[in-house]
Amino acid sequence: MNAREREARSEGSAQRLIISVFGVDHPGIVAAVSQILAEAECSIVDINQTVVQGKFAMVIIADMSGARESVAALKERFRNEGEHLGVHIYAQREDLFNAMHRI
Numbered sequence: 001m002n003a004r005e006r007e008a009r010s011e012g013s014a015q016r017l018i019i020s021v022f023g024v025d026h027p028g029i030v031a032a033v034s035q036i037l038a039e040a041e042c043s044i045v046d047i048n049q050t051v052v053q054g055k056f057a058m059v060i061i062a063d064m065s066g067a068r069e070s071v072a073a074l075k076e077r078f079r080n081e082g083e084h085l086g087v088h089i090y091a092q093r094e095d096l097f098n099a100m101h102r103i
Contacts, residue, residue, distance in 0.1 A: 015065045016094035023087025025056035036077050040069040
């Protein structure tokens with residue numbers, strides 16, 4: 001990987017979405033978030049989830065290059081689904097996420 005590719009990777013992509021989910025663990029959380037992404041024709045690039053003493057945490061990186069919905073529309077769907085599930089779901093474009101977390 002050359003310097004240009006490393007820089008592009010570190011900046012992230014406006015075509016990728018970072019989804020974070022936090023709350024009390026119960027069945028259906030992964031399924032609900034995945035269903036929203038599937039309906040919007042977004043692909044899951046990477047996913048990591050854990051449960052610690054009954055607390056659920058998950059991070060998904062999704063490719064939006066073929067998405068049928070805007071980031072704003074997906075954020076609204078995630079917010080509504082989070083309320084329904086009793087968890088917090090946050091979504092942000094990867095490039096903005098990386099810019100906010102750069103030291």
